[in-house]
Amino acid sequence: MGEKKIIPKGKQKTTTSKKTLTKPVKPKDPQKRWVLMQGNEAVAKAAIEVGLNFFAGYPITPSTEIAEILSEELPLRGGSYIQMEDEIASICAIIGASLAGAKALTATSGPGFSLMQEGIGFAKITETPCVVVNVQRAGPSTGLPTKPSQGDMMQSRWGSHGDSPAIVLYPDSVRETYELTIRAFNLSEKYRTCVVLLLDEVLGHMREAICLPDMSKFRIVNRLKPTVPPEWYKHYDEDQKYLSPLASYGEGYRFHVTGLAHDVYGFPTNKPIEVATMMKRLKKKITQNIRDIVQIESFMMEDAKAAVFAVGIIARAAKSAVLAARKEGFKVGLLRPLTIWPFPDDAVRKMLKNVDTVIVPEMNQGQLVHEVERLTKEKEDSDIKKIQKANGELITPNEIYKKIKKVL
Amino acid sequence: MANVSQKVVHQYLRHNKKFPNVWCAGCSIGIVLGSIIRGIAELDIPKDDIMMVSGIGCSSRMPVYVDFNSLHTLHGRPIAFATGIKAFKPHMKVIVITGDGDATAIGGNHFIHAARRNIDLTVVVINNHIYGMTGGQYSPTTPSGDFASTCPYGNIDSPFNICNLAIGAGATYVARSTAFHALEVQNLFKEAILHHGYSVLEVISACPVIYGRLNKKGSASRMMEHMRDNSISVKAVEKLPPEQTENKIIRGVIKHDTNLPEYTARYAQLVENLREKRDGGRNEDV
Secondary structure (H helix, E strand, O other): OOOOEEOOOOOOOOOOOOOOOOOOOOOOOOOOOEEEHHHHHHHHHHHHHOOOOEEEOOOOOOOOHHHHHHHHHHHHOEEEEHHHHEEEEHHHHHHHHOOOOEEEEEEEEEHHHHHHHHHHHHHOOOOOEEEEEEEOEOOOOOOOOOOOOOOOOHHHOOOOOOOOOOOOEOOOOHHHHHHHHHHHHHHHHHHHHHHEEEEHHHHHEEEEEEEEOOOHHOOOOOOOOOOOHHHHHHOOOOOOOOOOOOOOOOOOOOOOEEEEOOOOOEOOOOOOHHHHHHHHHHHHHHHHOHHHHHHEEEEEOOOOOOOEOOOOHHHHHHHHHHHHHHHHHOOOOEEEEOEOOOOOOOHHHHHHHHOOOEEEOOOOOOHHHHHHHHHOOOOOOOOOEEEEOOOOOOOOOOOHHHHHHOOO | OOOHHHHHOOOOOOOOOOOOOOOOOOOOOHHHHHHHHHHHHHHHHOHHHHHEEOOOOHHHHHHEOOOOEEOOOOOOOHHHHHHHHHOOOOOOEEEEEEHHHHHHHHHHHHHHHHHHHOOOEEEEEEOOOOOOOOOOEEEOOOOOOOOEEOOOOOOOOOOHHHHHHHHHOOEEEEEEEEOOOHHHHHEEEHHHOOOOOOEEEEEEEEHHHHHHOOOOOOOHHHHHHHHOOEEEEHHHHHHOOOHHHOOOOEEEEEEEEEOOOHOOOOOOOHHHHHHHHHOOOOOOOO
16 A cells, blocks of 8 residues: 555554645646545545445435446446345345455445444455445434535444454545545455444545546555365464455355354354354454555644644644644644554554543544543553534634634 | 256355254255255356345355355344345345345334345245244244244234235345245255345245244144145136135246346446547546
8 A cells, every 4th residue: 555654563653644635735746536426426536446346325414426327337338237226235245246256345324334234244254355335424314415424433443243353444535535435345354354444424426636546556455265175164264463365256166154153164153263264364364464455644743732633524624723722832743543443542542642632533422532541541541531412513723723712 | 956966066065064954954945055055056156146135044154064154144134234245346246145034124114125126146045934033033924823932922013025025125036935845945055046136035944943832833734735735826827716725825937027127237337438438538537
């Protein structure tokens, strides 16, 4: 991957981005592809760049543009687009297609995401790569279909029943939506799991001038294919990094896949030792590779006495607030995870070590703040300030700025 | 049946790995499995091209025993998974094994929409009129007045007629038989898998251990005799007065329409048309 912000192997480090996101720079290099693009469009376009060849979906605001664009683009490229009868069918169809060898995507919003949870669990236990985009709306239930909310933080982690791993990515701009879509596919293919890309409604619909990334700088990860003869193939073989090759249906391997607990060949089992092996693999393939999976942006954190911890569109408001506060001499920074699950424990611990106060603004009634609080228990004098809004309105830079002034 | 020996059947099973099976003594599902395998053996379809997808339930345990590409999915969803596989790999012969509850209760929506699309799936609905795996609750095909563990005073629901449901939704091949008529199941299955479109084969089957016991239907062999004596071929129905065909199981091909284009063929045509349009330069934007 070509991004600067990737945590390198080894210690979970954070790098500083000095770039501000307020004004797009005017195009200078004609080689660079400048476009005016919407967040949902960025998902569709990036998915095509990464080799998407199967999309199944069901219309739902505010994600529908993704389906609309792909219904036009995929047939032109020989890929498959199918509009299913509901979101349950959509997630099932993409898992089926992925097992047959496709790079598969579906896109939805809160109510559809709820319906997909059983299927997402199936993708995880059967270790089938696929990507689910959830352009969040305000909930619960039908809620506010055209208003933003960050209410699905916990559902994206714990929504499916039983213990299962989760990789959830969260961009803050149209350009980053493009990049994280590519990354979501790469991670799903590499770790053989369902990766969720969470978007804010405003990001899905907002248009920004972005310079499309040079695709030659991105590494496109495709699943490992088995090299052994079919009789030796184990559908859930494991190496030390818990990455195992994946055969496709119709290519001579004739493997079995089941949502039941299974042995390494994929056949159902209820032997505790085999079930334990399966559950361990599901967990370890994420926890052992956390440094490869987690990305975080650290902004003006070097000498900060207070930090804002925010994701997505709210992190952009926070960045403006931090810049404004810095101009007045307040020592404040921003920590922004691009990967919200697995939660970036190490980076947050480091932040808590250095600052006295953490401000957690989020468009819900308190979700990610619990994760930050979980880590503050290790350091007793930390102070957590919350800004929570769940009325369909954005949290403004001014609200965060006022809070910064109050605490410093 | 005689054409395919036991030995040949064994070549299609994951014989050394997964047996004995989960089914109760007297269950009809094994007979249906035998008919399916004999049908495939007679047609000599390569194993690698066969995809067997199932949902949850007694019948849905079938794919684990067969040496095909096999996928055991979520309750009610096998047709949705199968749609994904078929749409992406249209050359595969996709068979869906499902039960009355799996196909017409929790999976009813997928059952009808796949029929509407006329996607080339061969859906074998093994209808034993009850939820066997969970211990005998009434299903959408449990006859009115029958007993189940969740209708101890008799079922007040009206049952689905699965074939009529499939026809109403637009399925292009619809047939019914019973587990007693194993050879007929085999032949109907062959027709169904060769049919280029959505095909539904309903196989009435016996669940002597649960449905039979709760409804005093007698032993497994008695239930088999019941299927023999209470079914009538679709050709005979036309010749008989209605009072003689009432409450009978109607066997045979109920609908076979080869005129409606199949979904994946239509999609391939769409892609081809777009390619021609682009290559012909008529639409330079594309």
